[in-house]
Amino acid sequence: MNIIKLIVVAWLVFQSPSAWTAAYTPKDDAEVLERLPVATGERKRLRELRIQLNENPGDYRLALDLARDYIALGRSNSDPRYYGYAETLLNAWLRTNNLQPDALVLRATILQNRHDFQAALADLKVALKLNPRLPQAWLTLAAVFEVQGDYPSALRSCLALAKFSAALPAAICINSALSLSGQARPSYTQLASAVADVKGDPEELTWAYVILAEIAERLDLGKEAESWYQKAVALGRRSVYLLTTYSDFLLDHNRPAEVLDLLQGETRADALLLRLTLAEQRLQRKQFNEHADLIKDRIAAAKSRGDTVHQGDESRFVLHVLKDNQTALKLAISNWAVQKEPRDARILLEAAVTAKQPDAALPVIKFMEQTHLEDARLMPLLKLAKG
Known part of the structure; x- marks a missing residue:
């Protein structure tokens, strides 16, 4: 390897x-x-x-x-x-x-x-x-810092990576970190240019295309985001993360039937089972109750082992499927204390707004102000939380 x-x-x-x-x-x-x-x-x-x-x-x-x-x-x-x-x-x-x-x-x-x-x-x-x-x-190191929302440290790690790595991996790492710190547009342009000039292997290109799709989503470039997702899927490299983010994109654009096609048979990975269940809920499919019960069982099993570190998706399940606003908010707050990716900010904002406790969203608001994180998907929620 x-x-x-x-x-x-x-x-x-x-x-x-x-x-x-x-x-x-x-x-x-x-x-x-x-x-x-x-x-x-x-x-x-x-x-x-x-x-x-x-x-x-x-x-x-x-x-x-x-x-x-x-x-x-x-x-x-x-x-x-x-x-x-x-x-x-x-x-x-x-x-x-x-x-x-x-x-x-x-x-x-x-x-x-x-x-x-x-x-x-x-x-x-x-x-x-x-x-x-x-x-x-x-x-x-860069990946861990990025998950924790420490973008300056992530960028420093990426710059160190550039000394010992090929051009494209370093470019992906650097532009991913920059895109989360107020430089989404130039990072998107630079990374798209880097990808256009390289004939990488399928795994490397999958990585690049998913990062580009995510940046495009945050910039509200829906058609471009979908194009990058489709390019990644066409490479044929199995990636739970790709399937997860693309499913979220389709759900955001109210295309649950396409989620079912994308995730057919994907019940082993909990993240994919959740997206499948959310799509079935919208389409009122008979498998919805069965899959929702399966998620409940898996969450209960995790809790019996004292496993409380996978709370972002659990909060989303509790909020949108079980309709338990208060529990969802507690989970989202606990999750935010551990990791601070855009999806973590989103579920905390959604839960705070739905539970009518906008003060709970203050940590996300302050974080976005400090890091200059740009994400078009969060703006309507931010307005509701601030209002």
């Missing part, structure tokens, strides 16, 4: 909406948890790597390669159990007397997937002290 693909996989992992299911760490690498629809080529590669690693258990590079493949599968299938496999493989190289920077970066990816951002940052800082020339570490 070359460095560009490592960077792309890292971004996709960081952008993927986490499942409500916690990662399970298997006791044995041979343990069969479930037969998943893994492509034949991927299955063959995993089998070969496992055989090689069993024959050479101390081979660090083999363990890293297999851990990266597990993380990529966890992301593409939205199955946290693969993260558990990866973490088990990495343990030998995460002991105090044997810390390896690449292993620390991969563990930071796993920690971020659990929304344990502070622990992820700690691992990344140690990794970069051991080796400051790690593109994946800088990209991962």
Whole structure:
């Protein structure tokens, strides 16, 4: 797996909406948890790597390669159990007397997937002290800072990434951070120009197209946003994050039937199940009640484990499906304390307005003023909250 693909996989992992299911760490690498629809080529590669690693258990590079493949599968299938496999493989190289920077970066990816951002940052800082020339570490650092709404720190990490990475990944990282800090229009233009001049691989272009679509949405360029989404889908690379953001776009434009077509059979990933359920609700489909009950069960299971870190989508479900305004607002406030992406700002604004508690939206209002975040989708909600 070359460095560009490592960077792309890292971004996709960081952008993927986490499942409500916690990662399970298997006791044995041979343990069969479930037969998943893994492509034949991927299955063959995993089998070969496992055989090689069993024959050479101390081979660090083999363990890293297999851990990266597990993380990529966890992301593409939205199955946290693969993260558990990866973490088990990495343990030998995460002991105090044997810390390896690449292993620390991969563990930071796993920690971020659990929304344990502070622990992820700690691992990344140690990794970069051991080796400051790690593109994946800088990209991962930028992603964590961006999720937390610390755009200046994200930009600094992207600029460091540019010293050790190819032009397009660095351009995507830099313009993503700038687009969230009051420079959406120039960032959009610069990134679109960078993409036009490059013939990247499908994963790299998926990353670029999704970022462009999101910036276009925030700039209220609906037709351009849809064009970028369609280009990303046409590349044929499975991405839960792409399907999630495109579904949200279609729901915003009152096109729930297209969401059903896009997400046909997509019930494994909780983020996609939620969008599917919201579309079924609008169309009054008979599957709506079944899927809504399934989401309730998954939320209840997460709470029984003490898992409270996936509250953005839970708030949206409670607000729009269960119609419980007060609970939705509490969830949105709790979620905002952990992460501050535009979607997190939106659900807090929606919940505050619906619950008729506009003061609860003050943290978002102040945040947008301080960061100069531009998002056309939030403006009507901001007016209602301020009013």
